[in-house]
Amino acid sequence: xxxxxLNTSISYLKGVGPGRADLxxxxxxxxxxxxxxxxxxNRYIDRSQFIKINQLQQNTSEIQILxxxxxxxxxxxxxxxxxxxxxxxxxxTMELVWFRGVKWIKEAIKLNTPYVIFGKTNxxxxxxxxxxxxxxxLADYNKSLRTxxxxxxxxxxxxxxxxxxxRVISKMMQSLFEELNANFKETLSAGVIExxxxxxxxxxxxxxxFPRTQELLTKAQYRLKFEEFFFIQLQLxxxxxxxxxxxxxxxxxxxxxxxxHFYKNNLPFELTNAQKRVLKEIRKDMGSNAQMxxxxxxxxGSGKTIVALLTILIALDNEFQAAFMxxxxxxATQHYNxxxxxxxxxxxxxxxxxxxxxxxxxxxxxxxxxxxxxHILIGTHALIEDKVKFRxxxxxxxDEQHRFGVEQRxxxxxKNQLPPHILVMTATPIPRTLxxxxxxxxxxxVIDELPPNRKEVLTAHRYDAxxxxxxxxxxxxxxxxxxxxxxxxxxxxxxxMDYKDLMDGYESITREFPKPTxxxxxxxxxxxxxxxxxxxxRFQKRETQIMVATTVIEVGVDIxxxxxxxxxxxxxxxxxxxxxxxxxxxxxxxxxxxxxxxxFKLSDDAxxxxxxxxxxxxxxxxxxxxxxxxGPGNLMGTQQSGILNLKIAxxxxxxxxxxxxxxxxxxxxxxxxxxxxxxxxxIRVAYIELSKDSTLWANIS
Ligand code: ADP
Ligand code: MG
Numbered sequence: 001x002x003x004x005x006l007n008t009s010i011s012y013l014k015g016v017g018p019g020r021a022d023l024x025x026x027x028x029x030x031x032x033x034x035x036x037x038x039x040x041x042n043r044y045i046d047r048s049q050f051i052k053i054n055q056l057q058q059n060t061s062e063i064q065i066l067x068x069x070x071x072x073x074x075x076x077x078x079x080x081x082x083x084x085x086x087x088x089x090x091x092x093t094m095e096l097v098w099f100r101g102v103k104w105i106k107e108a109i110k111l112n113t114p115y116v117i118f119g120k121t122n123x124x125x126x127x128x129x130x131x132x133x134x135x136x137x138l139a140d141y142n143k144s145l146r147t148x149x150x151x152x153x154x155x156x157x158x159x160x161x162x163x164x165x166x167r168v169i170s171k172m173m174q175s176l177f178e179e180l181n182a183n184f185k186e187t188l189s190a191g192v193i194e195x196x197x198x199x200x201x202x203x204x205x206x207x208x209x210f211p212r213t214q215e216l217l218t219k220a221q222y223r224l225k226f227e228e229f230f231f232i233q234l235q236l237x238x239x240x241x242x243x244x245x246x247x248x249x250x251x252x253x254x255x256x257x258x259x260x261h262f263y264k265n266n267l268p269f270e271l272t273n274a275q276k277r278v279l280k281e282i283r284k285d286m287g288s289n290a291q292m293x294x295x296x297x298x299x300x301g302s303g304k305t306i307v308a309l310l311t312i313l314i315a316l317d318n319e320f321q322a323a324f325m326x327x328x329x330x331x332a333t334q335h336y337n338x339x340x341x342x343x344x345x346x347x348x349x350x351x352x353x354x355x356x357x358x359x360x361x362x363x364x365x366x367x368x369x370x371x372x373x374x375h376i377l378i379g380t381h382a383l384i385e386d387k388v389k390f391r392x393x394x395x396x397x398x399d400e401q402h403r404f405g406v407e408q409r410x411x412x413x414x415k416n417q418l419p420p421h422i423l424v425m426t427a428t429p430i431p432r433t434l435x436x437x438x439x440x441x442x443x444x445x446v447i448d449e450l451p452p453n454r455k456e457v458l459t460a461h462r463y464d465a466x467x468x469x470x471x472x473x474x475x476x477x478x479x480x481x482x483x484x485x486x487x488x489x490x491x492x493x494x495x496x497m498d499y500k501d502l503m504d505g506y507e508s509i510t511r512e513f514p515k516p517t518x519x520x521x522x523x524x525x526x527x528x529x530x531x532x533x534x535x536x537x538r539f540q541k542r543e544t545q546i547m548v549a550t551t552v553i554e555v556g557v558d559i560x561x562x563x564x565x566x567x568x569x570x571x572x573x574x575x576x577x578x579x580x581x582x583x584x585x586x587x588x589x590x591x592x593x594x595x596x597x598x599x600f601k602l603s604d605d606a607x608x609x610x611x612x613x614x615x616x617x618x619x620x621x622x623x624x625x626x627x628x629x630x631g632p633g634n635l636m637g638t639q640q641s642g643i644l645n646l647k648i649a650x651x652x653x654x655x656x657x658x659x660x661x662x663x664x665x666x667x668x669x670x671x672x673x674x675x676x677x678x679x680x681x682x683i684r685v686a687y688i689e690l691s692k693d694s695t696l697w698a699n700i701s
Pocket of ligand 1: 269270271272275298299300301302303304305306427451452558587
């Protein structure tokens, strides 16, 4: 069989035609023979068992019976009519019933001829009946490729309505296998097949659609899942190889005066081992001739900012400029304050550019950027405006990657000859398996250690009924000089309901914590940027003790004196959000607390989320639970990824197989980076074919 056959349009398949072809395309994305072969069942029904009519019991699930129809009659009912057949085997009698397609079925049925029927039964007044059975003449049944485990294919309502049922799809599959002589090319090398004891591609495809035994089905699934992971990893890893060899970057050979001066005089603490290791990885990347494209993962509070600054200083030492982007104005301002503070006494020009930067200041920034006078520009989306032109951007640091699109980023370095080095920082720990699939083509650094002397945030779950004792506790903490966050869910900032919750909450807090003893700040998404900044500052300067807020404060805000985080309606937050919010406290010397408030009525998932939060503060563990609860498609930043549209494998359930696939792909590329070796020829052919219509997510730069 040649590749061309697989590229044949599905409309040429027996039993398809143009109408169905359109339907298959729009509903299932199936255009060609190859697409159909690779359209896999999502479950199987055991059809190895036949049941006799006298063995039927109430509440049985789907069953299969061999028998004959002896009589057919049409029964008039309120609306239209129903068709009833008397179905018998050697042990008894039952009925088959149709409410739809009566005319057509009546004509098609053969009386007194052996049929295999399949479906669910009902029981009423001593008689079993089966509505709309799947049925097939015994003669056809015996001829067909189909066997004990009957595949059930994914479907849509529209397909069913247009009568493209599971049975029809199965029939198409059968025609296809006949058409192609059930002969499919191998796509893996003998070496890989042998090492993992895989069955051949041909046997795998045959058994995934027409499983002969449960054992063969399991082997077919294993082989096809492996293959799916393997080729994705191969693409990601090759992309990385190619990028490293082809995409030149500015080599930052010097670690110069600024870096050394800072390290000796300004660094306020000793770096953790994890910070040192990551910095080494970054220096090595930037010192080579290839462009750095690195993802820096580190839990909240792990100290990514200082790593960013040291990275920036290396760029500056090599006479390049730096950009530092943050997703919100609050964060950008905070980074700006942190960096100017850290760089005190050093001759480094740092400026802040956000939506609220005044025109006059903007002009200065634009000019200084182009002249090279400005060394570091920190800001929000404003950085990617057309007027912003760096003279020579050497490093772009992007905090919280998921909020910036790929295209947006590349605007940053439109003036460059070579792309700048890129460091994307995220505080959203990504489970390893997910990172492998999503960012397999990036380099990843992990800060897996918190700075010393950090006490774990004590976390408790309390119900609304415990509110008074919670308030009492807050008063005690405030009396000790601590500050408190109270956060309300604002899932959608425009939702009036959420807004009302926040305002009601704010009012009850002001009643419970009256002036002048207590001062309260409030920050929410509908406020003007300058009002937000003003309120944040009051809190930062300790003029207020309580900050009532929505999730605006979610990411990165650093106020070490605040030691209590109260999360209202905690059951409405996702795990990663809860984790982010909790990360706002526990940054100073004091023992910190996180109180998760909820109502009594909780969904199972919400219970798991709250329990997880109480039990652990390890961001990676929390991310694993999140992945299991929500599946990969719903996690942060994954929506845009075609990598997660897997046909058969599942990155949660098949995590181990994914690791195996990645290892095998790495080993293969290590020995044969261009897939030129004769033993890899099948892999090469399959790889090229797959790359043609690859929907893999573009890499970060
Ligand atoms: P994040 O990774 O969440 O961005 P930050 O960079 O804001 O974390 O750091 C959190 C806090 O820890 C800051 O107050 C910072 O000054 C402090 N910090 C960072 N690294 C160290 C270290 N090695 N030793 C002590 N404190 C540190
Ligand atoms: Mg940060």
